[in-house]
Amino acid sequence: MLSHPMKIIGASLLIVALAVVFAFHHFRPSSPSMRLDKTTFNRLHGWNQDNLALAFTAFKQSCTEILKRQPDQPFGPPQAASVRDWQTICYAANRLKTINMITARQFFENWFEPYLVKNGSSTQGLFTGYYLPLLFVNLQKNGQYTVPIYGLPNxxxxxxxxxxxxxxxxxxxxxxxxxxRLRPYPDRQAIETGAIDGKAKVLFWSNNAIDVFFAQIQGSAMVQLPNHQQLLIGYAGHNGRPYTAIGSVLVANHALDKQHLSMDAIRAWLTEHPDQTQPVLNHNASYVFFKVLKGHDPLGTEHVPLTTGRSLAVDKRYLPLGAPIWLETDRPLYPSKEATVPLRQLFIAQDTGGAINGIVRGDVYWGAGEKAAFVAGHMKSIGQYWILLPKKLSK
Structure with a gap:
C-alpha cells in the first residue's frame, strides 16, 4: 500500500507543474455519488461479539498521527468533521486505562455513531486482502540473485x-x-530493460522476479539475507504509471478462469510459463520503489504500523485515514480454497493502495506467514461497511 514522499523542486519544475495544472484546468473527472446513512450500533451484525479491544489498540496507533495535525483543518472528506473533533476523541482514548472488550465497546459507542456508506443507492463493494511477503535476497548480484529491488530513483x-x-x-x-519539461517516468518494461540503471540504488538482489512483483503490489515485504537476518522494506514511491491487474490480463487471454482466479493461481501460471512471465508482468506499467524500515511492522499510508486483521486500506478520496470502519463480508477459511466464513469486525482505515479505488472498496491487512498469504491471496468478497463518525456531527 502507499505512502508518498515529496521531492523539493526548483524554479524550472515549478513552471512545469503550473503548466500541467492549467492544461488540466477544464478537466473535471466525474466522481461517484457518495451517501452516508446514519444508523445505530445494534444494527451492526456481530458488534457485541467482536473483540473491539484489538480495534481500539489500532485506533490509538492512528491517534499518534491525528494528534500531530492542525486542529482547525478538516479531518478528511466533508462529512468527517474537523481534526479538533478527532483529537478530542484521541485524548479520551489515551486516558482510558483499562482496555478490554467491554471498555473498548463503551468507548466507541460513547464517541461515535455508525453511518452506512453507499455509492448512490448501492451498499455493496469488493473487499480483498494483502499481506507481508517474505523475499530471499542478497546484498550482491550473483548467479542466483539477479532481480533488483530498487530504492527511490534520484x-x-x-x-x-x-x-x-x-x-x-x-x-x-x-x-x-x-x-x-516534466516527462512521464519510465514504465515497468523500460525499467526492467535498464531505463533507470545508475539512477536508483539497488537495495537488495532477489532470487525470484515473481516474488518481487507481488511485493510491489503488497507495498511492503520482509527480506531475508543468506545469514537469516531479516529486514523490513516498505513503499518509498512509484513511477506514476497506472496499475493494471495481471489477473484480468490472464483471464482476457483465456489463460485462467475468472471464477477460480486467485494470487496462487496467478503465481502458479507464471511459474509454469517462465518464457511469458515478464511480458505478462509488463502489462502492469506501475512500478514500486522501496526503502528499508525500522521494526517489523509495515507502515501504512497514515505512517503508523499496520495491525494484523484490524488495518484496512481504503480510497482516501472518500474515507479519511484514521477512521474506524465496521466491515461485514466473508473471508477464505484457511486452508480451504472453497469455504468461507463471515467477517464481521471493526477495522481502522490506515492504508491505501493502487488498486483500491471507489466508495465501497477495501483491502484487509492479514499480516505475515503462510496463512496470511493464503487468506489475502484468495480473498475476493462482496460486502459493505459503515464509517464511525464523531457524535458531534448529529447535534
Whole structure:
C-alpha cells in the first residue's frame, strides 16, 4: 500500500507543474455519488461479539498521527468533521486505562455513531486482502540473485498539484525532468530493460522476479539475507504509471478462469510459463520503489504500523485515514480454497493502495506467514461497511 514522499523542486519544475495544472484546468473527472446513512450500533451484525479491544489498540496507533495535525483543518472528506473533533476523541482514548472488550465497546459507542456508506443507492463493494511477503535476497548480484529491488530513483519527481490549484487537492503526478519539461517516468518494461540503471540504488538482489512483483503490489515485504537476518522494506514511491491487474490480463487471454482466479493461481501460471512471465508482468506499467524500515511492522499510508486483521486500506478520496470502519463480508477459511466464513469486525482505515479505488472498496491487512498469504491471496468478497463518525456531527 502507499505512502508518498515529496521531492523539493526548483524554479524550472515549478513552471512545469503550473503548466500541467492549467492544461488540466477544464478537466473535471466525474466522481461517484457518495451517501452516508446514519444508523445505530445494534444494527451492526456481530458488534457485541467482536473483540473491539484489538480495534481500539489500532485506533490509538492512528491517534499518534491525528494528534500531530492542525486542529482547525478538516479531518478528511466533508462529512468527517474537523481534526479538533478527532483529537478530542484521541485524548479520551489515551486516558482510558483499562482496555478490554467491554471498555473498548463503551468507548466507541460513547464517541461515535455508525453511518452506512453507499455509492448512490448501492451498499455493496469488493473487499480483498494483502499481506507481508517474505523475499530471499542478497546484498550482491550473483548467479542466483539477479532481480533488483530498487530504492527511490534520484531523478524521480513527484508534484503535488494541490499546491498550485485547490481544485486539484489530493492529486499528484510523477515524472522525470528533461530539458525543463516534466516527462512521464519510465514504465515497468523500460525499467526492467535498464531505463533507470545508475539512477536508483539497488537495495537488495532477489532470487525470484515473481516474488518481487507481488511485493510491489503488497507495498511492503520482509527480506531475508543468506545469514537469516531479516529486514523490513516498505513503499518509498512509484513511477506514476497506472496499475493494471495481471489477473484480468490472464483471464482476457483465456489463460485462467475468472471464477477460480486467485494470487496462487496467478503465481502458479507464471511459474509454469517462465518464457511469458515478464511480458505478462509488463502489462502492469506501475512500478514500486522501496526503502528499508525500522521494526517489523509495515507502515501504512497514515505512517503508523499496520495491525494484523484490524488495518484496512481504503480510497482516501472518500474515507479519511484514521477512521474506524465496521466491515461485514466473508473471508477464505484457511486452508480451504472453497469455504468461507463471515467477517464481521471493526477495522481502522490506515492504508491505501493502487488498486483500491471507489466508495465501497477495501483491502484487509492479514499480516505475515503462510496463512496470511493464503487468506489475502484468495480473498475476493462482496460486502459493505459503515464509517464511525464523531457524535458531534448529529447535534
Amino acid at each position: 531523478d524521480l519527481v513527484q508534484v503535488n498539484l494541490g499546491e498550485f490549484q485547490p481544485a486539484f487537492k489530493g492529486k499528484s503526478i510523477v515524472g522525470q525532468l528533461k530539458n525543463h
